[in-house]
Amino acid sequence: MNVEILNAEMTFSKEDGFVGKVSFRYENHDQPYEIHLQKLNGKDWGYSLLFLEESGTEENILELEEVLEDTDELFDMLVETAKKTVIKE
Secondary structure, eight states, X not given: OOEEEEEEEEEEETTTEEEEEEEEEXXXXXXXXXXXXXXXXXXXXXXXXXXXXXXXXXXXXXXHHHHHHHOHHHHHHHHHHHHTTEEEO
């Protein structure tokens, strides 16, 4: 799995919990992505995956969604990358 991190940020507050985003390029995909992350309570992270700049193909985003859902490695790496930048509000 080849991923290039472009940017990462995350904040934490009692009201919103952890809220962050990571911009990245994924192997063999033309367009970069941005994943928005949130963890309010408990163990589960919610996320939304978007194209960062201009839209790519539906095939590409569905492929990446499948990778995120079926394996923990990429998702965990993106969460940990964002968590390294946590700013407490």
